[in-house]
Amino acid sequence: QLQLAESGGGLVQPGGSLRLSCGASGFNLDYYAIGWFRRVPGEGREGVSCIGPYTLSTAYADSVKGRFTISRDNFRHTVYLRMNNLKPEDTGVYYCAAEWTTNRTFCATVGREESYTYWGRGTPVTVSS
Numbered sequence: 001q002l003q004l005a006e007s008g009g010g011l012v013q014p015g016g017s018l019r020l021s022c023g024a025s026g027f028n029l030d031y032y033a034i035g036w037f038r039r040v041p042g043e044g045r046e047g048v049s050c051i052g053p054y055t056l057s058t059a060y061a062d063s064v065k066g067r068f069t070i071s072r073d074n075f076r077h078t079v080y081l082r083m084n085n086l087k088p089e090d091t092g093v094y095y096c097a098a099e100w101t102t103n104r105t106f107c108a109t110v111g112r113e114e115s116y117t118y119w120g121r122g123t124p125v126t127v128s129s
Helices: none
Strands: 003-007 010-012 018-025 032-039 045-051 058-060 068-073 078-083 092-100 123-127
Touching: 003 092, 018 032, 018 092, 018 123, 032 068, 045 068, 045 078, 058 068, 078 092
Parallel strands: 010 123
Antiparallel strands: 003 018, 018 078, 032 045, 032 092, 045 058, 068 078, 092 123
């Protein structure tokens, strides 16, 4: 069974940093595009970042550009989301999602939820003083 699992969330003060991890069981993440999404309280799930499987193309939502960095560690079969200079509006539950694709432009943009087949259960991030 294909499963994703996020970790690394927590409580952090404004201006602080966190690194989220996305690991998989049952399949090799190296061949999948990986997206990070977040659900802000009272709103729907929004795309945060995306990294492609081959070209390592990346995309970011405007709200996180310059502060968040997505990366892969193919040796550990893990995708990371490094979040710096966190703001209270970054508070939410963060999900990683995976989609097998040969489309090298899949991560030209952050993309939508409907583009992904596999989802983790999320990890909560709270930015508060």
